[in-house]
């Protein structure tokens with residue numbers, strides 16, 4: 001997993017590329033979410049345009065990020081979800097949990 | 113191998129996609145070249161933008177097309193050669209035989 | 225037609241991307257539709273994740289094996305590890321709700337069951353698990 | 366680190382694209398540069414083409430095996446077929462000029478030799494050929 005963080009209005013966009021599937025990725029993602037919350041940044045968009053596929057472990061990493069942020073009155077929304085990731089969201093009904101966007105502007109606007 | 117043929121000015125552009133590596137591909141390509149020569153169409157551009165890689169058998173198919181066309185006062189030039197195909201051309205010195213282009217307009221213009 | 229493809233790789237996450245690529249290639253060469261292809265690939269990745277993580281416990285030197293073959297009307301994928309196995313009969317009776325966000329893990333087997341037509345767990349006679357994933361041909365375009 | 370990847374596929378051209386994908390993934394995971402990666406992939410494809418075509422003569426039921434491993438400073442790829450082999454010692458003395466356009470074929474071994482640091486042919490004790498392709502680590506970025 002490679003992770004780049006940038007800000008737009010009051011939201012933080014995390015651009016993830018490569019693999020999101022467990023091992024070190026879980027710790028790294030959790031640490032970043034905690035750091036953002038400490039800094040008072042709780043409106044998160046995870047941009048998955050650079051992630052072709054993910055396993056359920058990777059999905060679990062996002063879920064933990066989501067619940068942590070929600071507990072802190074924030075949110076975690078998904079941007080540019082591939083077909084494969086969408087299939088996982090649907091089959092697990094996690095599509096009802098995660099708000100998903102194809103358009104970055106709309107994702108940012110949803111936090112206004 | 114999938115092959116689409118189109119014309120631009122006095123040249124025929126063969127758009128190849130997929131695999132070019134022997135078996136049925138050799139017969140199919142030879143037949144098309146013979147048909148084009150019969151029809152008096154001898155200025156050929158092979159567009160390889162849809163071919164990520166090729167083996168030496170595929171290269172042999174292009175060479176046979178080239179020699180057949182040259183014998184009939186025509187030519188076969190290459191367009192949009194991938195890095196891998198370029199490596200094969202260089203190591204075999206066939207880059208000295210095949211004229212290669214990155215720009216379709218320039219390839220067509222070279223036959224004027 | 226003999227269409228058996230065999231693959232063996234070390235128990236490390238880094239090879240799962242290769243498995244995804246191979247699944248895509250094998251299933252499309254065997255004539256599966258794009259959506260079946262995605263489901264097969266996702267499920268095989270889940271089975272391989274479990275094999276390397278729970279089965280082989282990521283121990284250096286252990287291998288995961290994957291066999292793909294087309295059997296008349298079915299695509300069959302077998303995933304092998306060399307671990308101690310688990311009580312899958314009990315687990316299959318109590319698969320947790322995958323939409324429960326209070327659990328970080330525990331969705332792999334649910335996903336495989338939902339996406340495949342058949343999912344079979346077997347303990348190997350000596351040591352290790354074999355997971356068989358089957359997708360029927362009516363998903364073939 | 367145990368980084369052995371094993372692959373087995375039927376003697377048909379249709380699987381060469383998969384070999385290309387695997388080569389790309391294995392060599393980049395093992396840390397090779399992009400140009401070394403291209404050379405390894407091209408050469409392994411040539412060895413597999415020969416194995417399925419000249420070795421196994423595309424006979425149904427025959428398999429080509431490929432083993433990738435990193436050995437200290439080298440990437441080693443072994444390609445096996447189950448054919449009758451050929452007189453490679455003689456052939457290696459008389460490799461034809463690859464730029465001679467009067468020959469359609471006969472460039473595979475030239476390309477492998479040019480792109481790899483070492484190319485070793487062996488007749489297997491029972492039946493079949495083993496071709497070993499080695500790329501040195503000084504090409505690693």
Ligand SMILES: Nc1ncnc2c1ncn2[C@@H]1O[C@H](COP(=O)(O)OP(=O)(O)O)[C@@H](O)[C@H]1O
Nearest residue numbers: 274275278279309310329330331332333334353
């Ligand atoms: N190959 C295996 N070997 C041993 N245990 C396994 C294997 N596959 C699955 N399991 C057990 O089944 C449980 C559920 O697996 P799964 O649904 O994929 O979720 P997760 O891997 O996230 O825990 C695992 O936690 C593990 O205990």
Ligand SMILES: Nc1ncnc2c1ncn2[C@@H]1O[C@H](COP(=O)(O)OP(=O)(O)O)[C@@H](O)[C@H]1O
Nearest residue numbers: 415416419420450451470471472473474475494
């Ligand atoms: N694995 C093999 N088994 C049997 N013969 C082989 C094998 N590899 C190569 N050869 C022989 O070596 C010759 C040269 O191979 P190569 O340089 O790859 O060119 P080509 O395959 O186009 O003929 C082949 O024509 C074949 O006779």
